[in-house]
Amino acid sequence: MNRSLETLAGRIIAGEQLSVEESIALSASSGTDAFALFLAASRVKEHFLGNGVDLCSIINAKSGRCPENCAFCAQSAHHTTNAPIYPLVDEDKIVACAKEAEAAGSHCYGIITSGTTIKKGEELDRICRAVRRIRETTSIAPSCSLGIIDHETAVTLKEAGVETYHHNLETSRSFFPHICTTHDYEEDVETVRVAKQAGLTICCGGIFGLGETAAQRVELAMTLRELDVDSVPLNFLNPIEGTRLAGSKLISPLECLKTIALFRLILPTKKIAVCGGREQSLRDLQSWIFFAGASGTMIGNYLTTTGRPAEQDWQMLRDLELTVGGCCE
Numbered sequence: 001m002n003r004s005l006e007t008l009a010g011r012i013i014a015g016e017q018l019s020v021e022e023s024i025a026l027s028a029s030s031g032t033d034a035f036a037l038f039l040a041a042s043r044v045k046e047h048f049l050g051n052g053v054d055l056c057s058i059i060n061a062k063s064g065r066c067p068e069n070c071a072f073c074a075q076s077a078h079h080t081t082n083a084p085i086y087p088l089v090d091e092d093k094i095v096a097c098a099k100e101a102e103a104a105g106s107h108c109y110g111i112i113t114s115g116t117t118i119k120k121g122e123e124l125d126r127i128c129r130a131v132r133r134i135r136e137t138t139s140i141a142p143s144c145s146l147g148i149i150d151h152e153t154a155v156t157l158k159e160a161g162v163e164t165y166h167h168n169l170e171t172s173r174s175f176f177p178h179i180c181t182t183h184d185y186e187e188d189v190e191t192v193r194v195a196k197q198a199g200l201t202i203c204c205g206g207i208f209g210l211g212e213t214a215a216q217r218v219e220l221a222m223t224l225r226e227l228d229v230d231s232v233p234l235n236f237l238n239p240i241e242g243t244r245l246a247g248s249k250l251i252s253p254l255e256c257l258k259t260i261a262l263f264r265l266i267l268p269t270k271k272i273a274v275c276g277g278r279e280q281s282l283r284d285l286q287s288w289i290f291f292a293g294a295s296g297t298m299i300g301n302y303l304t305t306t307g308r309p310a311e312q313d314w315q316m317l318r319d320l321e322l323t324v325g326g327c328c329e
Helices: 002-013 020-026 032-049 091-103 122-137 151-160 185-197 214-227 253-266 278-290 310-320
Strands: 052-062 108-113 141-145 164-166 201-203 206-208 231-236 271-274 296-298
Touching: 002 032, 002 253, 020 214, 020 253, 032 253, 052 091, 052 271, 091 108, 091 122, 108 122, 108 164, 122 141, 122 151, 151 185, 185 201, 185 214, 201 231, 214 253, 231 253, 231 278, 253 271, 253 278, 271 278, 278 310
Parallel strands: 052 108, 052 296, 108 141, 141 164, 164 201, 206 231, 231 271, 271 296
Antiparallel strands: none
């Protein structure tokens, strides 16, 4: 298997695409074969993206009362959790947090709002004003994640100076009805398409450990490849009390790493960042994400849960002797 994985990495570097059947077979790797998988993914990542690491941070700019019923989400109105509930914060707060993110070393700053979509009018205008100020006063790249949007909204964001639109598909098309029934998967796919058509860079990934199969993880990766997204955030379920998935078991650190490696081999040229849930699921193996093919990570806090101090992540990067790049996730 080790030699065949070396050959596979060479094929991918030469321009071949990993097939569904090959991907599913690789997901069953164990023992030394799993380590060979990580090595192949690392080789592919270094060929296409070098040794640089991209860092991103976010602000939970509007929290709670989301009408969607995503099984994992602490902000869903269908769940009873301790997640904070507040309306869209003012633009001064958005700008101030961007400056804090830049000072912490992030290259991309995501403005995230709960809800199905952003309201046109004052909410959208406030975000656009904040983005313009961020562009004027910092060098950080502004990103937005405002739910399902139409082409007009995408163009408005682009004109305001937003570089990246973030919209996760969360899971595969075949598994999505088990996770969310309040909107259709195609609405998420269409949001990715309209944002791309508006000229925005696309950040789109998912969350693992929801109960999906290995084949469904591969299915998600293939959908992202078909949509030709630019960067892929990989999250791992951190079960929140009060949500439908509160009793879920964490997937193992090695399973997380195999998932990262598979996504790298399926999406060899894309930026892949490991984000939410890495502290809980990867534990002592967090640093291995870069050997498994990741090219970035999120630092600071997440939407409703606390991340570890940014200095710990910076120390990890220094210990690995990795170069922190300057590209937006």
